[in-house]
Amino acid sequence: MITEDLKILIDNKTKPPGSLGMLEELALQIGEILGTTSPELIQPHLVVFAADHGIANEGVSAFPQEVTRQMVLNFLNGGAAINVFCRQHDIHLQVVDAGVNYDFEPDLPLGDAKIAKGTASFLHGPAMTAAQMERCLTKGEAVVAEIEAKGCNVIGFGEMGIGNTSSAAVLMSLLCNLPMADCIGRGTGLNDQQLLRKQEILEQAVANYSGSRAVSELMTHFGGFELVEMTGAMLAAGKRNMVILVDGFIATAAFLCALQLDPQLKSKAVFCHESEEKGHRLLLTHLKAKPLLGLGLRLGEGTGCALAYPLLKSSVNFLNEMASFQSAEVSGKS
Numbered sequence: 064m065i066t067e068d069l070k071i072l073i074d075n076k077t078k079p080p081g082s083l084g085m086l087e088e089l090a091l092q093i094g095e096i097l098g099t100t101s102p103e104l105i106q107p108h109l110v111v112f113a114a115d116h117g118i119a120n121e122g123v124s125a126f127p128q129e130v131t132r133q134m135v136l137n138f139l140n141g142g143a144a145i146n147v148f149c150r151q152h153d154i155h156l157q158v159v160d161a162g163v164n165y166d167f168e169p170d171l172p173l174g175d176a177k178i179a180k181g182t183a184s185f186l187h188g189p190a191m192t193a194a195q196m197e198r199c200l201t202k203g204e205a206v207v208a209e210i211e212a213k214g215c216n217v218i219g220f221g222e223m224g225i226g227n228t229s230s231a232a233v234l235m236s237l238l239c240n241l242p243m244a245d246c247i248g249r250g251t252g253l254n255d256q257q258l259l260r261k262q263e264i265l266e267q268a269v270a271n272y273s274g275s276r277a278v279s280e281l282m283t284h285f286g287g288f289e290l291v292e293m294t295g296a297m298l299a300a301g302k303r304n305m306v307i308l309v310d311g312f313i314a315t316a317a318f319l320c321a322l323q324l325d326p327q328l329k330s331k332a333v334f335c336h337e338s339e340e341k342g343h344r345l346l347l348t349h350l351k352a353k354p355l356l357g358l359g360l361r362l363g364e365g366t367g368c369a370l371a372y373p374l375l376k377s378s379v380n381f382l383n384e385m386a387s388f389q390s391a392e393v394s395g396k397s
């Protein structure tokens with residue numbers, strides 16, 4: 064019903080049919096999610112989940128683990144890329160400690176969803192316990208519930224966690240049944256030799272794993288606290304009919320996990336960009352997802368979401384503000 068109404072509205076705007084391309088698909092999708100032919104994007108939010116990874120100590124990242132905590136403080140001081148882009152587009156930014164290996168001062172404007180001070184290395188055993196994994200999903204959901212209560216209906220998710228492209232790559236490889244070599248990338252900037260080592264470590268971790276392919280067990284074994292909290296947050300946003308902005312490689316891996324738990328979730332998700340991280344294109348292809356932007360970003364933090372947000376605004380604005388052939392008295396197609 065709403066879909067047909069939206070399609071008629073979009074086609075009656077003063078333009079050749081389909082000429083606004085992906086913006087038309089976006090307007091249709093946002094109208095469907097919000098259940099209205101005159102959607103408004105309200106209180107856009109971007110949540111950055113941060114946590115540390117035991118696997119970071121196995122030489123899989125070009126940067127040391129303490130960068131996670133240092134970047135959290137940078138976010139709180141307003142100095143990271145995601146701060147700049149959120150400021151530019153009036154997006155509320157919230158940083159959440161999902162499990163950074165550091166005790167932050169209690170009075171900082173930092174969401175507390177800490178599970179532990181970093182995961183264990185998944186090279187030889189599970190990254191977290193099953194109970195911790197469940198707590199991640201619950202805490203991610205709670206973060207979204209609180210934000211939705213403020214009236215927000217569009218929410219993006221970012222992450223910070225040195226080593227987390229490794230978690231994401233393994234989850235992708237096992238859930239999509241793809242060779243590790245197709246799922247790993249240079250992350251923060253590994254050279255060829257370091258990349259080969261990352262592949263060996265991750266292949267060894269999978270060889271050492273004797274569990275099932277059930278997504279909950281995979282998230283427990285290979286997940287990061289920030290990644291699984293993001294999965295919980297995405298599930299919660301979908302359940303609440305919010306527009307979900309999916310960022311780069313790690314966020315898409317979190318989405319892949321969420322989709323296994325809620326197959327309806329895809330209709331709520333906007334894939335904001337295609338990351339330069341090697342596995343991302345294949346992961347998007349696997350999800351049959353069409354990203355909005357291709358800027359060669361490989362940062363994470365939710366930067367792709369913040370950069371794509373103006374396109375969502377343009378799509379609802381054309382739907383709400385453009386004249387129709389009838390109202391503007393423009394002749395239709397002959």
Ligand SMILES: Cc1cc2ncn([C@H]3O[C@H](COP(=O)(O)O)[C@@H](O)[C@H]3O)c2cc1C
Nearest residue numbers: 124126222223224225226227228250251363
């Ligand atoms: C200064 C700095 C800022 C970042 N912001 C996001 N990431 C990104 O890089 C990390 C993933 O790459 P890997 O798996 O290779 O460690 C994540 O923290 C991700 O958010 C950053 C990385 C660095 C170094």
Ligand SMILES: O=C(O)c1cccnc1
Nearest residue numbers: 311312313338361362363
């Ligand atoms: O695409 C991403 O999310 C990404 C890529 C490299 C490093 N950090 C994040």
